[in-house]
Amino acid sequence: MATVQWVYANGCNWVTLDALAQQHIENLWHHNSSSWIQSKSFNRPVYIDIEQMLLLCNGMSYSIARRRA
Template identity: 50%
Template sequence: MASTPTLRQKNELYKNRSAKGLVGAKASEKTKVVVKTQYPYWAMGLIAFALFGGVIQWVYSSGQSWLSLDKQAQSQIEKLWSMDQANWILSDAFSGPVYVDTNQMLLMYEGYSYTIARRQVHMSDS
């Protein structure tokens, strides 16, 4: 019974085949290579801001509408997002502490869960 190759073995095999010009490796031997950037999320956000202009805005889903959070909450969520963290924050949109998980992109308040989104508002959109 043949053993299943490890991810490292698959990557090495694909790299060797590519180097020899044999890019047509079997689909089962190809692996998805994920490149991890050396730049943190906040730096990439600044680069995008500089290139495309606009303002980053955090919104939450309420029914069929997306509602904007207050500036204090936006700042706190952006900081959490830049470090891929979750924590409690304060928001004027809610009357108590709100739990925000930027990995799951959700906000929780009094047992209710709200989807959150980070969007870039262009100057012409406002």
């Protein structure tokens, strides 16, 4: 079975989020909900909008994607 990986767009690159953020976002995905989560990748809380597939942090928005690793 393939592993799921959550990534965000940073310029023209897709960057993998930290392991804890991965778990939180996957849980949000399964419940079709959005919420604030802690992210070591950003060193602060970030808002995950599952409906829009966005990560919001410090006034910036980043596209997120769920991919098979």
